[in-house]
Amino acid sequence: MNGTIQEAADTRRQAGTDLSFERLYEMYRGRVFSTACRMLSNRADAEDVTQDVFVKVFKKLKSFRGESAVSTWIYRIAVNACLDFRRRRRLRQAISLDEGIEVGSTPLSVTRLIESTLPRMAEGYRRVFVLHDIQGLKHEEIAKVLGITDGASKSQLHRARAFLRRELAPYLGDRHWVRGE
Amino acid sequence: MDQHCSEEVLSAYLDGDLESEAAGTAAEHIAECPVCRQALAQVRAIRDAAPAMEQFVPPERVWGAIRERLRSSHKRSINLARLFWVGVPALAAALLVVTLAGWLGQPAQDTVGAVVRVGRAPASGTASVSPEPDETEVADEAVREYREYVRGIDRAIDECRIALAENPGNARVLAVYSGASIDRQRAMDRFASEGQ
């Protein structure tokens, strides 16, 4: 479901009650949690970030003016929370010298292959790939979420897919096929 | 075109993002080149599979934790409100003391000082009752988000500085520090371009 101005207005009207917040949570929890899982490559961290995102959404709901669609607004809070979390995690690891990166499960299908390759994808490509190809946002929406141009969103996406194709080529069709530039 | 299409061109071609001339050139090459045809098929397989990727649902405990956090922050603001209502009678009582002292013709310097102190406590209490600072002057939610995002980066930069003061040779902290500085610059650029 895409966030619309009407949806934003409805949400704001209902913002005073717990019930509407619960509904908002039900509508967006999957999108926020999935995005966080893929940006952080760690479910437990994604749970923490999902909590942070919805606590923030609740506190800001009354001042939300609907200048952007609800979905854009929530995705922006979610992406920023993930970036913040990753930075803090890197810092914690740097200080404690603790390596703790998790890699995905055994590849079985193209979706599993993508899932297992995402943790190795550069952050800039990854967030656009997750938002566009997986979550289904348009480039104009991603531009608003990430504060970049439509063109930058497109170019990051094409680079993300190029990375995936290079990584997955051995599993997609001809195994012995090596492609020169 | 003698050379193969680049990976990015294949993806852009697939989405119709190429200018018409570039799209024509790519189409001609792909028609004649089995290598690029296969690469294109692989990019398409990736693009077409992605929307079917699982939408993960957070476990029930996440909702429970959110409720708990909201409940405890609500309790905190209630307690501040209570502090205010305790403060008002205290202020009234102190004023009464000053008035009585004046009537009785006693020196009231110290008591006036006490009134000022008592008078400030509920004032700060009322200011803190609102859980969020008043940001009504900020029109754009995006700008508000950026502002908060930059505050987060600044916290990380501060922590990096502290860690580097203790161990200046920690290359991984240095990497986080320089990454955070770059992120901050980018965010400020975005902030400037959207704030106009």
Ligand SMILES: [Zn+2]
């Ligand atoms: Zn070719």
